[in-house]
Amino acid sequence: MINMIWAMDENNLVGKGDRIPWHIKEDLLYYKSKTKGQTVLMGDTTYYSLKGYYKDKPLPYGKIYVATIDKSLVIEGVEMVYDIISFLESNKEDLWVVGGATIYKLSLPYADRLYISFIKGSHEGDRYFPQINFDNYKLLWENNTELVRYTLFEKVK
Ligand SMILES: NC(=O)c1ccc[n+]([C@@H]2O[C@H](COP(=O)([O-])OP(=O)(O)OC[C@H]3O[C@@H](n4cnc5c(N)ncnc54)[C@H](OP(=O)(O)O)[C@@H]3O)[C@@H](O)[C@H]2O)c1
Incomplete structure (x- = not known):
């Protein structure tokens, strides 16, 4: 099963340089x-960015x-992984795709489940998630807070 998890604002924004454009603790948790x-x-960009946050601590x-x-x-x-397409095509593991923008775009056709945090409002940045055709997905779960709409979509087979 290939899961993707990300947060994006109302314009599909996901990043600013190598950083996340907002600080929303509940979404991080x-x-x-x-x-x-x-x-x-x-x-690799996301890997180095995370290493910057975690410093000497191991990534969780x-x-x-x-x-x-x-x-x-x-x-x-x-x-x-030097060839992400062959990797995703042959994947048999329970895998979580955690970014960033380029990797999300390449992985979307292979993903079974999408964990999307819709961050309310619009933010500043320069990395975007591509447009998604939600007709191809079924909403399985959602939870609304003041700042975020948390959702889980499953691909319609
Ligand atoms: N909002 C969220 O939930 C979230 C989560 C994670 C990250 N982000 C954000 O996303 C942004 C980073 O995204 P990004 O697009 O710059 O970087 P990225 O997706 O982390 O990494 C892109 C790397 O993928 C490699 N790549 C491209 N095509 C490939 C292929 N066919 N096979 C194997 N590898 C391939 C490229 O390697 P080369 O370097 O060798 O060209 C490129 O450097 C940051 O702003 C970060 O904060 C947001």
Whole structure:
């Protein structure tokens, strides 16, 4: 099963440089509760950004796959993915795709479940999630707070 989890604002904004454009603690806690100890896939930009936050502490995941097209890049302690499409096509694991913008875009056609946090309002930034055709998905769950609409969508097979 391939799960994707992300937060975006009303314009599909997901990032500003290598950072998240907002600081919403409840969404961060939600994200952590879903991904803690899980097998995750992320792009190298997101990996280095997270390392910046966690400094010397280990990232709070299980197995970590890091995607890059730079075949000379090897990061200790993670599995490198140089061809994300072949990787996703042959995946048999319970995988969580955790960003960023490029990796979300490439992974969307392979994802079974989308955990989307719709951040209310519009923010400043420069990395966007592509348009999603929600006709292809069924809403399984949602929870509304003042700041965020948390949702879970499943692909209609
Ligand atoms: N809102 C959220 O939920 C959320 C979550 C995570 C991240 N983000 C945001 O997303 C932004 C980062 O996104 P990004 O698009 O810049 O970087 P990214 O998705 O983290 O990483 C992109 C990397 O993917 C690699 N790549 C591209 N095509 C590939 C392929 N076919 N096979 C393997 N690897 C491939 C590229 O490697 P090369 O470098 O070798 O070209 C590229 O550097 C940041 O602003 C971050 O804060 C938002």
